Amino acid sequence: MNFRTAIQTASLALAATLALPASAADPVEDFVQAFNRAERPALTAYVQQNYSAQALQERSAEERVDELLNAHQQLGAIAxxxxxxxSRVSVINVRSSHLVQDADIVLLRDANLPHQITDIYIHPVEPDAVLTAEASR
Known part of the structure; x- marks a missing residue:
């Protein structure tokens, strides 16, 4: 990562942090821990504590936990x-224990309650040709 990219990333992370109320806990670290445990009770607790009521009305905690467990099977532990x-969008870049390429986890926050999540999207980052070649050696 070059200096300009590092400064832009740090600025975006700071802006996202400052957009949250001071009393609100950032769910990013808790998400990584719950995801890596890959246990239904831990993920259920995470979803119930961090998702907005509206998000849980749209899709139940059980459905969301099933999706996270399926994602864990594909990605393994994430770092x-x-x-x-x-503002309302946090993009968490993680290293996967099962994939050569990184993955991005996108946390969408509620417009009215920015400490609560409305949805999480997880997808692998497009493979880097150099990393893929090195990993195959």
């Missing part, structure tokens, strides 16, 4: 690398 994003 936090960096956070970027703005």
């Amino acid at each position: 936090f690398q960096e956070v970027s994003g703005v």
